[in-house]
Amino acid sequence: MPLSDEQRLTWLQLLRSENVGPATFRDLINHFRSAAAALEALPDLIARGGAAGNIRIASREMAEREMALAEKANACFIGMGEPDYPPALRSIDYPPPLVCVTGNPGILTQNAVAIVGSRNASINGMRLAGRFASGLGAAGYAIVSGLARGIDTGAHKGSLNTGTIAVFAGGVDVVFPEENEALAADITGNGGAIVSEMPMGWKPRSKDFPRRNRLVSGIAHGLVVVEAARRSGSLISARLANEAGRPVYAVPGSPLDPRHEGTNWLIKQGATLVTEADDVVRDLADSVPPAGNAFWSGEAEDEAGDLPVASADHARQAVLGALGPEPVEVDDIIRFTGATSGEVQLVLIELDLAGRLERHGGNRVSLIQAP
Missing domain, CATH: 3.40.50.450 (Rossmann fold)
Incomplete structure (x- = not known):
């Protein structure tokens, strides 16, 4: 999946925004289908997540400056779905x-x-x-x-x-x-x-x-x-x-x-x-080389379809009730709350962007307790 120049720029802008690590980036792309759509949704997502302070969203100008610095250093950015990605x-x-x-x-x-x-x-x-x-x-x-x-x-x-x-x-x-x-x-x-x-x-x-x-x-x-x-x-x-x-x-x-x-x-x-x-x-010689990732769909041309663009209050409260300081699997949250996977995913994105969620291995998450 080669990225266009515009996609590469919006990917970089999204990735350089505060609280957007690899896991959150993946969930945003899988949910909103493109980095451009995710960037547009970020302000509302952060607000609904209950951020304690201002969360920085990288500007297009910031991403363009970094692209220019990379070009000057004879460097290039390779996206996860592209042929030269390890x-x-x-x-x-x-x-x-x-x-x-x-x-x-x-x-x-x-x-x-x-x-x-x-x-x-x-x-x-x-x-x-x-x-x-x-x-x-x-x-x-x-x-x-x-x-x-x-x-x-x-x-x-x-x-x-x-x-x-x-x-x-x-x-x-x-x-x-x-x-x-x-x-x-x-x-x-x-x-x-x-x-x-x-x-x-x-x-x-x-x-x-x-x-x-x-x-x-x-x-x-x-x-x-x-x-x-x-x-x-x-x-x-x-x-x-x-x-x-x-x-x-x-x-x-x-x-x-x-x-x-x-x-x-x-x-x-x-x-x-x-x-x-x-x-x-x-x-x-007897081992199978690792490749692929089961949790990645990448950018798609189709729209988000029936995936929610805003979490409902009842879903947010149910997910918050299921979370605590101990890591739990996302699949268990879906089963416990009865919410759809799309609803749970969106609430977790909101909490993550607000700096209230911690990611763990094995697709597990926990709530960061207020000091």
Whole structure:
């Protein structure tokens, strides 16, 4: 489903509006059939959701400025239904509707393996990351990592000649750490790509890195952890990969080295022990590549039909009565309230836009309690 220039612009405008994350974006498009129609409905939806303050709706001018910045940086926005969107990323819970890409977008459709690990990597860890990346690249896999110091850097350098994908926690035009600016240029100059879901010019914050890790594990068909402390972002990536049904591989190390505590722990928890790239290649040969998303219909030319454009008071009160601080499945809300799926969906959209709803895995939601 290639997007027109106008659709791409309205998608970006909707996505950059406050409280519109991937899940809310998906529900808005599925309900109103287009980003343009959803944008028109936003003010009323926010008001009915009971927002405590003003909720920012991105202007068309803001979206146009970001598009211009992307064009200046030789970047492009790829929508979820478009051919160059990473196929495996579509299968995670609430995939990003748009990703911004510099370099070679075509590499995003290639089967990929993520390699992650400690920023404070050992010399042998760096050597192993490069060896795994080189071997997997020779077997036809693109290598995905986060361009961080240490293992990430070793993985990217080891796969420059075969294809590597760097996922940023900030905008694609903001290289972090700055010491890897030359490496980022080498990646895009050698047929690789840089990917982000964050706005152009966005400087990464600490809370943006778990979101980056979600994309790293989501793009890949499997994830290799080379070195990791017991508490590290690499273990977050491993958890996210496991939740998405991706195999997790770990390289064992000395129990005396804290840089191996995380990888050894992963093996105890059931991660596959690997010592060379061929171990990963053989295991992935029997796996089915993840693709598709059952919760996405995309933009459609037809009208919303019998879907409500405004929630009824009785439906809103019934849904609020069914919600609490504990996550519940949306299907259970529909059964409990007796409301139609369209009515429930619209009330949840209103609450989400008002900042009163929290999304959880497994299509579950909970109500955010007032402070």
